[in-house]
Amino acid sequence: MTDLAPHELRILVAVGKERGFSAAAGALGMTQSAVSHSVRASERKLGAVLFDRGRAGATPTAAGERALAHARRVLRLLEVMGAEVRGVADGTGGTLAGPLRIAAFRSAALHLLPGVLERLAARHPEILPEVRIVREVGRGTAGEVMDGRADLGVATIGTTSPVPPQLVGGVLVEEGYALVHPAGHPSPRSLPLVDWTENCTSYTRAWWAEQDWLPSATVEAEDDGAVLSMVSSGFGMAVMPELSLIGAPPSVQITDLGPERPTRSVGYVTTPELARSLAVRALIRELRASVR
Structure with missing residues (x-):
């Protein structure tokens, strides 16, 4: 021992x-x-x-x-x-108090967590959320949880990045991808394709390979915000998930890719022990409520 x-x-x-x-x-x-x-x-x-x-x-x-x-x-x-x-x-029966460490990729931190944390604070004001933005590449947010740096990670979950066996988790929402291009452009599919590294971990590659009109990315940006900025300025087109498109400027146009569009699953991961803790359970409840 x-x-x-x-x-x-x-x-x-x-x-x-x-x-x-x-x-x-x-x-x-x-x-x-x-x-x-x-x-x-x-x-x-x-x-x-x-x-x-x-x-x-x-x-x-x-x-x-x-x-x-x-x-x-x-x-x-x-x-x-x-x-x-x-x-x-x-x-008190177990007052929820103290730090609650959350790792999230950028678009989730920007567009999913604020409402969740607002409701969590209203119900449990003594909880102190600590949010770290972690790039969803490599071990991503799940790695932060496994390494003990986060209590819960908002993660992309799927066949190519399942919940690690050491953790537990669940899918919150299945978000679709859309074509994003400069508004009013006469031929958006003729534009260069802009991409970013985190997009490579989504489950779009097989779909992309079947699209004759979709070229290989010629520009790789740092994150989805930079991609959206480039598209907005007329630099190119992109295929982006719904979370990344919340609050997109009017200078971009979002085109549905149809029923066969690619999707990605956004969920949460935590350790089996912390999954039973009061604070993490409360956070999971708010996450689930946010996507109903």
């Missing part, structure tokens, strides 16, 4: 965050030797080297990254346990 105390986990997390023993010691109000001693003791208990030491500081090894993910999740569960137990003990 691995016997690491909470203070040892906090030291590991601090070293991982600060990327150095001295910086972690400063953040924790400890001496560097005490931090180094604690990390060495944790490494002995776990039977693995957790950090590569060098002039550049301390870089987590592969084993260290896994240990940090578990450490963050354990510490977060201890926080949740304290808040919920105190709520039961004081007779």
